[in-house]
Structures are given as structure tokens and as C-alpha cells.
Amino acid sequence: xxxxxxxxxxxxxxxxxxxxxxxxxxxxxxxxxxxxxxxxxxxxxxxxxxxxxxxxxxxxxxxxxxxxxxxxxxxxxxxxxxxxxxxxxxxxxxxxxxxxxxxxxxxxxxxxxxxxxxxxxxxxxxxxxxxxxxxxxxxxxxxxxxxxxxxxxxxxxxxxxxxxxxxxxxxxxxxxxxxxx
Numbered sequence: 001x002x003x004x005x006x007x008x009x010x011x012x013x014x015x016x017x018x019x020x021x022x023x024x025x026x027x028x029x030x031x032x033x034x035x036x037x038x039x040x041x042x043x044x045x046x047x048x049x050x051x052x053x054x055x056x057x058x059x060x061x062x063x064x065x066x067x068x069x070x071x072x073x074x075x076x077x078x079x080x081x082x083x084x085x086x087x088x089x090x091x092x093x094x095x096x097x098x099x100x101x102x103x104x105x106x107x108x109x110x111x112x113x114x115x116x117x118x119x120x121x122x123x124x125x126x127x128x129x130x131x132x133x134x135x136x137x138x139x140x141x142x143x144x145x146x147x148x149x150x151x152x153x154x155x156x157x158x159x160x161x162x163x164x165x166x167x168x169x170x171x172x173x174x175x176x177x178x179x180x181x
Contacts, residue, residue, distance in 0.1 A: 003160070006081055007094035014101035014149075017074065021108040024067060027060055028115050035122040035132075042124055057131050064135060068142050075145055078102065078152040085159035095157040102149035109143035116140075 034050055041048050078098075085095070116139045120132040 003081075003085060003088055003091045004094055006084070007091055007098055007156075010077060010081055011094060011097045011101050013077070014074070014098065014105055017071065018101065018104045018108055020067060020070075021105065021112060024064065025108070025112050025115060027063075028112065028119060031057060031060060032115060032119040032122065035119055035128075039122050039124050054125070054128055054131070057128055057135075061131060061135050061138070064138055068138060071142050072145060074105070075148060075152070078149055078156070082152055082156050082159070085156045087163050088160055091160045092157065095153070095160040099150060099153035099157050102153040106143075106146045106149050109139070109146045113139045113143045 031053075034053055034056075038048050038050055038053060081098075085091075113136070116132070116136040120129065120136050123129045123132045
């Protein structure tokens, strides 16, 4: 695959992945809010009316596993693009776009992991707490896979912008003709 079209495709895929992470984050945010409500109701001695919480937590974990399988392919795609990257100033702009998108994915995964730990802390029912712990562990594992994405993308930028050894970085300026005089 050519470098520029590959970088464009990779940037788009990373952008879609970051948007999907935000979708997962919003689902987890809803579960966190519901866990806080359940916890506050239990603390105040009130009845809990959210009987679907455990079911929703299980569905979230199932969806998270599916998303994790999609996410696990990103490091390989970036590594493959790194192997094919070469000096091409036209590709530098797209390589920096890939770097920004990969940083966005890595940072979003960190935020998602922090939120999953917070949700785990607010859950009081033992079965739900165990399930939330597994969710936090799976998100942490996905975050670790995404942690190296910005470094790999940075290598791609360096490869696209650094001329090979022996090639002048800028064209040599022609010598000025001697003036008569």
C-alpha cells in the first residue's frame, strides 16, 4: 500500500476508534451515575428501583469485549505502516495527523480506565462489584495496548520527514558567479 493513502486510512480509522471510545465512555458514565444513585439509596436506607443494573453491566462487558477485539488490531496496523514508511514530505502532514489521532486514542483509553475504577468503587452489590472489577481490568489491558500508539506514530513522522543518509536535506544553492571587477 502506498504511504499517503495508507496514512489517510489509518488516520480515519484512529479517528473512528477515538469516537467509539467516547461512545463506550458515555455508556460507562451512565453505569457510573446509576451506581452512584444505587449507592446513595442504600446509604440512606431507601429502596433501589434499578433492577436492570446487573443485566446492563453484563451487556456492557460483552460489548466491551467486542470493542477490545477491534482495538487490538491497531498496534499491528501502526507497526506495519512504520515498516513501510519512508522519506516523503508529502506524507508528513498525514503522518502528523496519525500521531494526533493515536494520542487521542491513548488519552481516551486512560480516561476510560479511570472512570471504570471510579464505577467499581461506587458499586456495593458483591456480584456487580466483581463484574465491575473485570471490566476495569479489561479496560486497563486495552489501555496498555494503546499506550504505545503515539510512540509508533512518532516514529512514522520521523521516518517521513528525515531524508536518508547521504541525501542533502535542502537542494544545494548554486555558486554565485564572480563579478568582474
